[in-house]
Amino acid sequence: MNIQNLAQQICQLYNQGKEHNLDIYEIMRTIFPIVPFQSLTVSDKVMLSNTILNILSHEDRKLLAQRLLEEQVICQRELLSGWSIITAQSSQIDTGYIAQHLVSLQTQIAGQGMRGKGDDLSDGSEVKSANFLDSLDKRGATAPRWNFTAINPQIMEQFLDYESLYLLSMDLNTHGLFRTRIWKLNIHKHQTLRNRYIEWMEKKGYPKFQNTTDYPSVNFQLFPPRSGTDENYARHGNGRSNGFKPIKIYLEGVDGSELIFRADETENGRIEISKF
Numbered sequence: 233m234n235i236q237n238l239a240q241q242i243c244q245l246y247n248q249g250k251e252h253n254l255d256i257y258e259i260m261r262t263i264f265p266i267v268p269f270q271s272l273t274v275s276d277k278v279m280l281s282n283t284i285l286n287i288l289s290h291e292d293r294k295l296l297a298q299r300l301l302e303e304q305v306i307c308q309r310e311l312l313s314g315w316s317i318i319t320a321q322s323s324q325i326d327t328g329y330i331a332q333h334l335v336s337l338q339t340q341i342a343g344q345g346m347r348g349k350g351d352d353l354s355d356g357s358e359v360k361s362a363n364f365l366d367s368l369d370k371r372g373a374t375a376p377r378w379n380f381t382a383i384n385p386q387i388m389e390q391f392l393d394y395e396s397l398y399l400l401s402m403d404l405n406t407h408g409l410f411r412t413r414i415w416k417l418n419i420h421k422h423q424t425l426r427n428r429y430i431e432w433m434e435k436k437g438y439p440k441f442q443n444t445t446d447y448p449s450v451n452f453q454l455f456p457p458r459s460g461t462d463e464n465y466a467r468h469g470n471g472r473s474n475g476f477k478p479i480k481i482y483l484e485g486v487d488g489s490e491l492i493f494r495a496d497e498t499e500n501g502r503i504e505i506s507k508f
Contacts, residue, residue, distance in 0.1 A: 235276045239283045241266060246287050256292040257299065274344070278354050281342035288340075290508070297337045298503045301495055304330050305402065305410065306503065309365065324366040331361035331400040335414060338493050338508065339398075357396040364403035364459040365410070376401075378466070380452040388437050388450060391429055394419040398492075399466070399483070403459035405496055413457075413507075414493035415483040422488030425481050428468055432476065454481065464491070 242263055249259035267280065288296070305325065312323040332343055332352050341353045352359040362376040378399055382388035397417040405411040419426055429452060437450045457463035464484040469476035483489045494507040 235272075235279060238267070239280060242280065242283060243287055246284075256288070256295050260296075278342045278344065281336070282354070285336065285340040285342060293337045293340070294505055294508045297334055297493075297508065298495070298505055300330070300333055300337065301412065301503045302501075304333075305365075305412075306497060306501055309410075313366075322366065324363065327361050327363040327365075327400075327402050331398075331402075331414075332359050334400065334412070334493070335359050335398045338414060352398075353396075355396070357398060358394060359398045359400065361400040361402070362456040364401070364456075376456065378454040378456060380454075381449055382437070382451075383447070383449045385438065385441050388433060388441075391452070392419055392426065399454075399456070400493075401456040403456070406460060406462060408460070409499075410497035412493070412495050413491060415489055416492045417483070417489045419488070422481075422486065424479065424486070425488070428476070428479060428481070432468075435476070457483070 245262050245266075246259055249262060254262075263284075269277070272280070285293075305327075308325050309323065312325065315321070316323040335341075336343055336353065339353070339357075341355050341357065343352065344354055360378040360380070362378050364376055380391055382391075395418050397419060399415045399417065400412065402410070402412045417425065419429075432452055437452075440448045440450050453468070455467040457465060465480040465482045467478065467480060469478040471478050484491050491507055493505075495503050495505045498504050
């Protein structure tokens with residue numbers, strides 16, 4: 233298969249669809265059948281993804297993001313809730329991969345073309361997701377967080393190099409309806425987060441890595457804005473004697489961080505995107 237020819241075919245189908253005033257869902261239905269996705273190499277998948285993401289208009293990407301959330305979150309939650317009645321198993325959906333799809337649609341940056349370890353986006357950017365939905369523990373509490381795990385000092389220090397770090401939260405808005413937000417951070421510019429991380433490395437990270445026999449790992453944890461509120465800051469520190477002073481890490485209105493996506497569920501179960 234000539235991947236360049238396939239990419240040209242995709243562009244032609246997209247342009248033809250636009251000429252005939254087809255909506256993006258109809259256009260994508262003409263594209264899907266010609267792509268032998270299972271037989272593509274990883275590099276071919278990334279190349280085709282970049283082709284498609286870059287020809288999609290802003291409005292097309294916004295509509296696809298809306299459809300993604302309606303299909304993979306709103307409908308999935310409803311379906312799983314029915315099974316939970318029968319099995320008493322969790323109805324929490326895995327939002328990690330949904331988050332990566334959503335960020336790719338918003339940024340026009342493809343993923344790495346495969347599941348597993350590696351960069352979340354093909355440009356080396358990282359995506360972290362936190363899911364408040366259907367995540368209550370036995371005490372009725374929910375405490376999702378953004379985790380940054382490292383198995384050696386080199387990986388731990390890479391956090392300070394992120395110029396594009398995407399933090400996604402799925403929770404409930406002040407009306408009790410589903411909401412998802414994405415913030416884009418530049419760790420070089422966000423001084424509050426950068427300074428706290430350096431403090432954490434010196435107090436927790438490096439000392440733990442001095443133990444070379446137990447193969448230790450470390451985990452820097454940020455708590456997202458609380459569900460059901462209009463908070464726009466993350467939190468770090470618990471105030472304990474062996475911990476860190478609690479601080480607010482603002483995600484909006486500060487240098488180095490901005491809200492790039494917001495979507496809310498409407499009363500009729502649809503998705504309305506107010507920031508894209």
